[in-house]
Amino acid sequence: MKKEIIDAPGISKHLKKEGIPLSAVVRAGGFVFVSGQPPVDRKTGKIPLVNISIQTKMVLDNVKVCLEAAGSSLDKVVKCTVYITNAAYFDEVNDVYRKYFKRNPPARVFCNVGSWPKKFDVEIDCIAIV
C-alpha cells in the first residue's frame, strides 16, 4: 500500500516556493486527503483581503482543484472540517458551502479556531474517496 503525492495546479507550486512543508493532496488506500486550504489566489499565490463569502468560494474552488487533480471530486468527499475565526460567519459560509455540496453532502464538522497569522478567516480540509 503506497502513498502518492499529487500535484494540485496553482496550489502545490506556491507551497513549494514558500517552503511550506505539506502536500496539498495525498492519495492512499482508496482515499484522498486534502490539506487545509486557505483562500489563496491560484494565479498570484497571495491571499486577498476579501469578505467571508468570497473567501469561502476561493477555499472551495481550491479544494475542488485538489480533489480533481487526484482523480476525485466534490461529490466524493466523505468528511470536511471547516475552520473559521468568527462564529458570526457561520451562515455566510454555509450559504456558499451549500452551492458546492448540493446533494448528499459529506459529513462535516465546523469549529472556531484562533486567528491565523495572515488576514483570512476560513480554511477547509477534507477526506474523499477516489
Next chain:
Amino acid sequence: MSLARIIVPPASRGLDMAAGYGWPQSTAVRAGDYLFVSGMVAIDPASGERMNGTLTSEAHRVFQNLKLVLEGAGSSLERLVQVHAMIYDRIEYDALNRVYRQYVPNGPPARTVWSVQIIDAFRVQLDAIAIV
C-alpha cells in the same frame, strides 16, 4: 476498483441536521470499511431541539446520539477509531473525561481534544471516524 460512497440515512429525525437545521451536511458517510461522522452536538434525537446544558449533560447526550448514529450504520462505540473531542474551554477536560470513560471503557479510540469555540454555544462536540 473505487470505493462506494454511501450516505447513511439519519438514525432518527432529530439527528438529520440537513432537514432540521438546513445544514449542508450528512450525519454520516460510509466509504469502504470506514464511517465518517459529522460533528455531533447535544440535540434531542427525536425533535432536533437544542439541549444546551452543562458540559456533563451535553457530553452524555452527544455520546448517546453518537451511539444511535453508529449503530444505525452497522457500527458501534466499540468500533470508533478516531475522535476529535471539541470542548469550549480546556478547564472542562476532567469533566469530559469522566463522561467519556463511561461510553468507551475498553480499548478507547484515538483522540485529540481541541479547545475551540463551538456553534450555538454548545460546550462539547465530537466528530468521529469508525469502522463498520
Next chain:
Amino acid sequence: MPVAREIIAPQNDKLNVSRNLKLPHSPGIRAGDFIFLSGMLSVDPTTGERSPGTVAHETRQTLSNMRHMLESAGSSLERVVKINVLLYDMLEFDNMNGVYRQFFPKDPPARTTCGVQLSAGMKVEIECIALAG
C-alpha cells in the same frame, strides 16, 4: 467480514500517555489500511513527563515521539497521509514549520494547522492518520 480494529502501543512504555495518565484514549488504533494516532504533546521519552519549552523544542520532541509510535506499529513518518497541528498561537507558525520540515523533508503529508487552547501551557499538539505497514 468486518475489518479488525487493534490498539497500538509504543515500544517505549514511557510514551504510553493514555495508560500512564489513565486517560480514555488509546495511543493509536489500526483499522484496515490505516493507523489513527491520538494527539501527542511533547513528552520526555526517558521520564514520561511532559516536556514543555519553545515551539521548536516541543515540535521536535513530539515528532520524534510520533516516529517512535508509528515505528512501533510497523509504520513510519513516511507513511503519514494527514496531520493536524494544533498550535497555542498561530504567530509561532514559522517556528513550528522550521522543525517540522526536518521530519518531512520529502513528500510531506497533507496538513491543517490551527490555533487552539492547549493544556497546561503546552504549545504544540500533533495528531495524524498514516498508512499501516
